[in-house]
Amino acid sequence: MGCQVEIAARIVAHKADFLLALKGNHPILEKEVESYFDTAPADELAVKTTVEKGHGRIETRLYSASQNVAWIRADKSYPGQPRFEGVETIVRIVNRTEYADRCTVDERLYISSAPLDIERLANGARGHWGVESMHWLLDVAFKDDLSRYRSGHGAKNMAVVRRFALGLVRANKSKGSVKTKRKSAGWNTDFLLEILQLK
DSSP: OOOOHHHHHHHHHTTOOOEEEEOSSSHHHHHHHHHHHHHOOGGGOEEEEEEEEETTEEEEEEEEEEOOOHHHHSOOOOTTOOOOSOOOEEEEEEEEEEOSSOEEEEEEEEEESSOSOHHHHHHHHHHHHHHHHHHHHHHHHHOGGGOOOOSHHHHHHHHHHHHHHHHHHHHOOSSSOHHHHHHHHHHOHHHHHHHTTOO
């Protein structure tokens, strides 16, 4: 949905908490949060590390969070950028992915209205990845972005159908990517019935 002040305000107004990724749409705030974590004293940080193995890779995630956000709340100028209200916590996640032949490292930064609870924040950030992964799969395997349905019930109905189909394909235990299984189901009626769990 993007890191937008209006969305954050609506979430807080409904008595919920936001956890929004800083991805360049607020470059000054993103740089300041990044700079904070680069120099933050260890006693200001709550940290958690997770290691996951599978799909030919090892993923190590280092979660760091801080409630030292008074400098964000301070009334200072962000030229051309509205201020976020209700920020209680900032989060950094460093993700290291090791494959047999290479290693990648990426970093993500978040702002949140939730109080500092490293387990809850880590789970929320991990949930972001799941949503992004689903949208990426829908675009790549189902060509969601190329759909001509743009308004009315057709667009909503097809979105439901695509997500339902993605769930069925993912639930199938046979080897192969979502895209491969989807193509195989189109070519092979027996495999289609297997995916639909009718066989």
